Structures are given as structure tokens and as C-alpha cells.
Amino acid sequence: MKELPAEIDYWLRSKLPAAQVSSSSFRGQSRVCVDRPNIWESLRALRDDAGFDMLFELTAVDYLEYEGARDRFGIVYGLLSIDTGKRLIVKTFVNEPDLVLPTVTDLWKSADWMEREVYDMFGIVFTGHPNLKRLLLPTEFTSFPLRKDYPVKGRGERHNFPIITRAES
Amino acid sequence: MASPMNSPGVPSGLGENVLLTKLDDVANWARANSLWPMPFATACCGIELMATASSRFDLSRFGAEVMRFTPRQCDLMIVAGRVVMKMLPVLQRIWLQMPEPKWCISMGACACSGGVFDTYAVVQGVDRFLPVDIYVPGCPPRPEQLIQAVLDLQSRIKSGGTFTGKEFSLRILPEGPPRFEPDEIQRFQDRNELDLKRPTYTPEH
Ligand code: SF4
Numbered sequence: 148m149k150e151l152p153a154e155i156d157y158w159l160r161s162k163l164p165a166a167q168v169s170s171s172s173f174r175g176q177s178r179v180c181v182d183r184p185n186i187w188e189s190l191r192a193l194r195d196d197a198g199f200d201m202l203f204e205l206t207a208v209d210y211l212e213y214e215g216a217r218d219r220f221g222i223v224y225g226l227l228s229i230d231t232g233k234r235l236i237v238k239t240f241v242n243e244p245d246l247v248l249p250t251v252t253d254l255w256k257s258a259d260w261m262e263r264e265v266y267d268m269f270g271i272v273f274t275g276h277p278n279l280k281r282l283l284l285p286t287e288f289t290s291f292p293l294r295k296d297y298p299v300k301g302r303g304e305r306h307n308f309p310i311i312t313r314a315e316s
Numbered sequence: 317m318a319s320p321m322n323s324p325g326v327p328s329g330l331g332e333n334v335l336l337t338k339l340d341d342v343a344n345w346a347r348a349n350s351l352w353p354m355p356f357a358t359a360c361c362g363i364e365l366m367a368t369a370s371s372r373f374d375l376s377r378f379g380a381e382v383m384r385f386t387p388r389q390c391d392l393m394i395v396a397g398r399v400v401m402k403m404l405p406v407l408q409r410i411w412l413q414m415p416e417p418k419w420c421i422s423m424g425a426c427a428c429s430g431g432v433f434d435t436y437a438v439v440q441g442v443d444r445f446l447p448v449d450i451y452v453p454g455c456p457p458r459p460e461q462l463i464q465a466v467l468d469l470q471s472r473i474k475s476g477g478t479f480t481g482k483e484f485s486l487r488i489l490p491e492g493p494p495r496f497e498p499d500e501i502q503r504f505q506d507r508n509e510l511d512l513k514r515p516t517y518t519p520e521h
Contacts, residue, residue, distance in 0.1 A: 284437075285402050292436050298503060301436025305401045306444070306495040308408070313447035313487035316412055 152177040162192050178236040186239040187249040194254055199226035199235060205261035207269045211295040219243050250276040268293035344477040348470040351380040354390035359397030361424035361456045368459035380466050387413040398426035399439045411446055417481045421465050422448045425455045443492035
């Protein structure tokens with residue numbers, strides 16, 4: 148039997164001939180990279196035809212100044228097949244001017260809050276999401292703090308409050 | 317308190333049962349010995365606060381064990397743990413809802429200064445935005461330290477308190493550190509590429 152990523156790679160290529168697919172494996176973790184226009188179709192095919200019926204993770208990575216990286220943001224989908232117990236990491240990449248991806252809330256309901264968190268922290272917009280607003284940070288926050296070009300200590304947001312003196316309280 | 321045993325005009329036989337004192341002292345005595353803490357426990361320091369109140373350390377020996385989870389019934393805010401920027405408006409609101417007279421203990425490195433969490437989301441010390449009376453250092457402070465803080469607060473109330481609370485109305489200035497540290501101002505300037513450097517002085521000869 149072939150290794151899982153190679154198998155999935157072959158299978159995805161035959162399903163979606165237009166997609167650019169690459170695969171790798173690291174310490175027993177199977178990873179498949181798909182290009183952005185075909186990500187929704189690939190995930191749908193993986194869910195309906197390959198049995199990956201659970202999305203256990205959706206997150207993003209900022210590859211700014213990362214050695215050997217060609218794209219700015221990587222979006223990571225973690226899929227699990229409940230029947231076989233196999234796990235698969237699917238990745239896609241987006242770049243700075245249009246940080247837009249199709250939502251996968253129509254495939255997995257669990258993507259709802261995870262996509263909101265990715266939007267909150269990285270500013271990646273998921274089109275078609277039912278309620279794309281900030282999840283963790285206050286609504287008046289304006290930057291996306293997990294981007295690598297955002298300073299760790301912030302831009303003064305943590306100091307932007309009224310001071311209550313003892314006499315007026 | 318002076319005993320008016322020998323004052324003229326006091327009927328004999330009443331002398332030893334009468335005390336003269338100031339209204340301020342009576343109020344301070346009552347306030348200091350029945351502090352009602354509001355446990356604003358947001359992180360690991362809260363565990364130590366619970367230990368302080370429970371039987372091994374027993375804060376009730378000092379009359380401050382009745383923790384109430386509504387600010388309307390409390391007069392001592394114990395901020396135990398880090399406060400993030402989303403929580404600070406809540407903290408300020410709870411503080412404003414507490415009835416006078418009220419005091420605030422900032423417990424632990426995080427509440428006092430942000431501790432190791434020098435990030436965009438963590439407020440670098442609640443004293444920047446709230447009036448704090450007693451600071452308790454430590455990460456987390458031992459329960460004995462918190463008990464000591466309560467005792468310090470009691471002696472402070474007893475020594476300086478007034479019936480009308482006019483010692484509070486004098487504190488009209490912010491008491492915490494300034495909002496921005498010098499290195500933060502430097503980073504703002506760097507980010508905005510402002511050239512505010514001092515001109516260098518070159519002697520003519
Ligand atoms: S001071 Fe230490 S124990 Fe207290 S909240 Fe901070 S990290 Fe936790």
C-alpha cells in the first residue's frame with residue numbers, strides 16, 4: 148500500500164486535473180498542498196469521496212521572512228476520518244493584496260469559529276462566511292496581531308483606556 | 317480613647333462604662349475589621365486567593381473572609397491575576413459599582429506590572445487605570461503575603477481614614493505609572509519614521 152499523502156495526491160490529481168497538488172510527509176504526518184482556486188473543490192472531494200468527515204483544525208501561518216518560503220500566509224486545514232482514524236493536513240497559500248479564501252462552513256459547521264479566529268488574528272477574509280467578525284479581540288481592534296510584522300507589544304491598544312482616579316470613583 | 321472617669325458632671329457609678337472617642341476612629345475601627353473582598357480572580361493568582369480564604373491560612377481570623385461576587389456588597393477589590401485589554405473595562409465598571417468607602421489590592425506580578433506577559437493584549441499593571449492602595453509582589457504571592465497586605469490595609473485605614481471619606485477626595489491625580497514607557501514611545505517614532513532626534517552639538521573649535 149502506498150503512503151497516505153502519495154495516495155491522496157494521486158487521487159486528487161485524478162479528481163481535479165486542473166489543481167496543482169503536492170504532497171509530503173513528516174514524522175507520520177501527511178500533508179497535501181493545493182493551490183488556492185481549487186481548495187474548496189479539493190476539500191469537498193476529500194470530505195464526500197475520501198471519507199474525511201471531520202475538520203479538527205483550521206489555522207494559519209505567517210511565513211514572512213521565513214527561510215525558503217514563497218508565499219506570505221499558509222492556511223492549514225486538519226482533516227480526520229472518523230472511520231479509519233487517518234489524519235490529513237491540507238494547506239493552501241494566499242498572498243498580500245487579496246487575502247481571500249472561500250469559506251468551508253458549508254462543508255463543516257466546525258469551521259465557523261475557526262475561520263473567525265483566523266480572520267481575527269491574520270486578517271484573512273473567508274467569502275461566504277455567515278458571520279465573519281472578530282472572535283477573541285475587541286471589536287474596535289484594528290490590526291491583526293498574529294502577523295509577523297505586528298509588534299509583540301502592540302501599537303498602544305493596551306493603553307487606550309480612561310484613567311479612573313480615586314477622587315472620581 | 318480617654319476614660320472620662322474623673323470628669324466633673326458625670327454621675328458617679330457611670331464613669332467606667334463611658335468612653336470618649338472620635339467618630340472617625342469608630343468608623344475606621346468598624347471598617348478595618350470587616351473588609352468584604354471582591355475576588356477579581358482572573359488567573360493563577362486566584363488559586364492562591366482561594367487558599368488564603370480557606371481553612372489552612374484562614375483569612376477570617378482578620379475579618380476579611382466574606383467574599384461576595386457582586387460589587388454592590390464589597391468594599392475591597394482584590395485584583396488577582398493578569399487583566400487583558402478586553403477585561404479592563406469590566407474591571408473598571410466593577411470598581412465604579414462598589415460602594416464607598418472602598419480599597420484596592422493589586423495581587424501578584426501580573427496585576428501590578430503585567431509580569432512576564434509584555435504583549436499587546438495584557439494591561440501593564442492595573443494601577444495605570446485604577447487607584448491601587450496595596451501592591452502584593454510575587455508570582456504567585458504566598459497566602460501569608462496576602463494576609464499581610466490585608467493587615468497593612470487595616471492599619472492604613474485605622475491611621476488615615478475619616479468618617480466622611482475626605483481622604484479619598486484629595487486623590488485627584490492618576491497614581492500609576494505613565495501610559496507609555498520610553499521604549500514604547502521610541503518604537504512609535506520608529507514606526508512613523510519621525511525624525512525627532514536631538515541635533516548633535518559640535519564644538520566650534
Ligand atoms: S503573578 Fe504569576 S501566579 Fe499571579 S497571575 Fe501572574 S503568572 Fe499567575
